[in-house]
Amino acid sequence: xxxxxxxxxxxxxxxxxxxxxxxxxxxxxxxxxxxxxxxxxxxxxxxxxxxxxxxxxxxxxxxxxxxxxxxxxxxxxxxxxxxxxxxxxxxxxxxxxxxxxxxxxxxxxxxxxxxxxxxxxxxxxxxxxxxxxxxxxxxxxxxx
Numbered sequence: 001x002x003x004x005x006x007x008x009x010x011x012x013x014x015x016x017x018x019x020x021x022x023x024x025x026x027x028x029x030x031x032x033x034x035x036x037x038x039x040x041x042x043x044x045x046x047x048x049x050x051x052x053x054x055x056x057x058x059x060x061x062x063x064x065x066x067x068x069x070x071x072x073x074x075x076x077x078x079x080x081x082x083x084x085x086x087x088x089x090x091x092x093x094x095x096x097x098x099x100x101x102x103x104x105x106x107x108x109x110x111x112x113x114x115x116x117x118x119x120x121x122x123x124x125x126x127x128x129x130x131x132x133x134x135x136x137x138x139x140x141x142x143x144x
Contacts, residue, residue, distance in 0.1 A: 033132040036098035050075040079109045096128040
């Protein structure tokens, strides 16, 4: 039971950590972050790639340093992470702020061969900076 709880906490942190984490798999960062939905989709693409450095590129600046170290440590424990059935919905948006909900299924494998599949719903707060949408915070209950 304790190992399962520990594993679940790691995955929750990976998927929603500081929820200020997203990147892009290719192309320019500006293109993938030109809208709130693109930023969240990029977050999940880089989570699948286990790429902490690109994930933190989509955080607001004040969250990047702490998140970079935490994400690198978490990803070092993982062999794989896959996201499927991703549904991203912008629930509110102004010129400089947005709220987004992401619903998805994920499956992971840790280096100790622990595997698990789950369904999750995450809520994100984003802020626009220099024509990019960056993740500021998460209101997901798992962060409470």
